[in-house]
Amino acid sequence: MxxxxxxxxxxxxxxxxxxxxxxxxxxxxxxNQDLRALQDLITDEKGVVSGLQKLSLDWAKAADALRVWSLSEDDDLGDISTQAVAMLSHISQSLDQFALHEQSVRTHLKDIRSKEEGLDGLRRHRRVVGRGIWRRNLLK
Structure with missing residues (x-):
């Protein structure tokens, strides 16, 4: 792990x-404490993505349950149910697509975090080198 x-x-x-x-x-x-807000955003986005995926699955299950139920009903209700199932399926697919876009945003945020961490390491190295040069100048 x-x-x-x-x-x-x-x-x-x-x-x-x-x-x-x-x-x-x-x-x-x-x-880096400066990146704490970014890390919190990434963590929150993870919850949003999983929530959207669960919601999409729930809408798909509801559409399927409505489809099964409407088979046992008469033709008048069956016509309406078919359109309602189509709408519920469309909502489910839209939520799933939105979850994919959110996952993409989260991936970009994680890349930004990685680059910022790399820059933080370079900043620390620059400070260490600068202190060494400063000390050498003091000893002269």
Whole structure:
């Protein structure tokens, strides 16, 4: 589950630390606090996507149940039921498509987070190098 990945920080625990940094249970342990809002957004988007997928499935089940029920009814109700089933199916497909678009947005947000984390590593490295140059200038 916690495979090590090479990030800007490197090392065998960098994958583990990124997993902890990307959770909302331990917000202050690891990770850039400036990215906390972005991480919260990514987490919330995950809930939205799963909710949309569940809602889409529920609408599809409702359409199927209406279709089955309408088979036992007379022709007048059957005509209306056929159109209602078509509308419910269309709503289900639309919600499913919207969930796919939301998943795409979430993927882009995760890419942004990864790039920001890489930049954070470069910023830390720049500070370390700058301190070293500053100390060398002091010793001269």
């Amino acid at each position: 916690f495979r090590s990945r090479t990030l800007a920080g490197g090392g065998p625990l960098s994958g583990f630390s990124s997993k902890i940094a990307h959770t909302t249970r331990f917000p202050s342990l690891l990770g």
